[in-house]
Amino acid sequence: MKILGIETSCDETAVAVVESTGDIRSPSFKLLAEALYSQVETHAKYGGVFPAMAKREHAKNLVPLLRKVLDSLTPSPVKEKGLGDEAVGNLKQILDREPGLFEMTKDLLETVEKPDIDLIAVTAGPGLEPALWVGINFARALSEAWNIPLIASNHMEGHIVSPLIDSEHRVEFPALALLISGGHTELVHIKDWTEYEVIGRTRDDAVGEAFDKVARLLSLPYPGGPEISKLAEEGRQRNVVPRFALPRPMIHTKDYDFSFSGIKTSVLYTLKKIDDITPEIKTEMALEFENAVTEVLVTKTRKALEEFGAKTLILGGGVVANTYIRQEFQKLIEQHSETKLLIPDIKLSTDNAVMIAAAGYLNFLKNKNSDIELRAQGNLSLGARK
Ligand code: KG4
Ligand code: ZN
DSSP states (O other): EEEEEEEEESSSSEEEEEEEOOOOSSEEEEEEEEEEEOOOOHHTTTTTTOOHHHHHHHHHHHHHHHHHHHHHHHHOOSSSOOHHHHHHHHHHHHHTTOOOHHHHHHHHHHOOOOOOEEEEEEEESSSHHHHHHHHHHHHHHHHHHOOOOOEEEEEEHHHGGGGGSSSOOOSSEEEEEEEEEOOOOOEEEEEEEEEEEEEEEEESOHHHHHHHHHHHHHOOOOOHHHHHHHHHHHHHHTOOOOOOOOTTTTOOOOSSSBHHHHHHHHHHHHHOOOSSHHHHHHHHHHHHHHHHHHHHHHHHHHHHHHTTTEEEEESSSGGGGHHHHHHHHHHHHTTOOOEEEEEOOOOOOSSSSHHHHHHHHHHHHHHSSSOOOOOOTTTTOOOOOO
């Protein structure tokens, strides 16, 4: 089955085509084509993602990205005649609120033949609702014009399935997933494909958000995760011992929830007492911060692995790019020989449309029609089904 995936939940506009095979016991995914535009530079000057701007950027970039994907699959033949009046009217109705996107989509549909695609999958949530709507309406327009079925995907399910893309790996159940990015921090118990229970989440900042906020306190550029991680790594190589001690919030609580805003506040107060924040102080702070966050993540995940007898541990989300966090999880798994660790390629651990197509396939296999409603759901949870 060839699936076109569309992702617009946050600041990445992405389109991909994935060939999906196998049944629900052993789904398998091959990436055929992908195009992605990251708005990171656009949002960098504001130090965070601006929903209205994200939405505008998605509307501007979806058609060029789709063209790129279709061109790389097969040279797209040019149509002889344009769309009929009825088709144009229909399209206009669906893209009523996005005049620019309507014009571009109309032009695309008039010049490109229907591609060899069996299913379209689009992110319904969680994410920024105005941004999600752009992707959903675009997907609806394509689905109607090309008469291809459309299915809604859960963005988090995408993160969970991403280690299987272009790999031979299988997930053995029960599994656990730790999803850590700028927008989410969740520990998920996976009983089987499409059967999820979120057992823990952050009560305040997401992990990536905490990295970004601490980076800002240290006057490092946005996104701050990679910057902190670079400083910390450099300090670790030199065996630097931080002169500060930050808290490990909720590390020993009975639940699986997290809290990271306290660490950030502690960084703020510590820095306030220092007149001259030298590069060495920044290095020590970055190192201690990374140690604190990692210790909490590993400790809570270890507890969950043991309680649920997990046979697979999946890591996902942009923060997985962090070398130290990956190393510490590898160490954890070495002590749990019955559990296998699956980490997606760094490229697939951040937001992308490949994982959205793959998640669409799982839902299609399980339900023939996704049981996720096709509307923007900012807080769509993994446990929620129709
Ligand atoms: O998944 P992602 O691309 O976007 C979403 O938030 O959904 O994740 C981006 C987040 C940012 O907060 C960024 O600072 C963080 O991931 N990040 C890192 C690293 N690389 C990216 N955090 C820590 N260490 C890194 N190496
Ligand atoms: Zn994400």
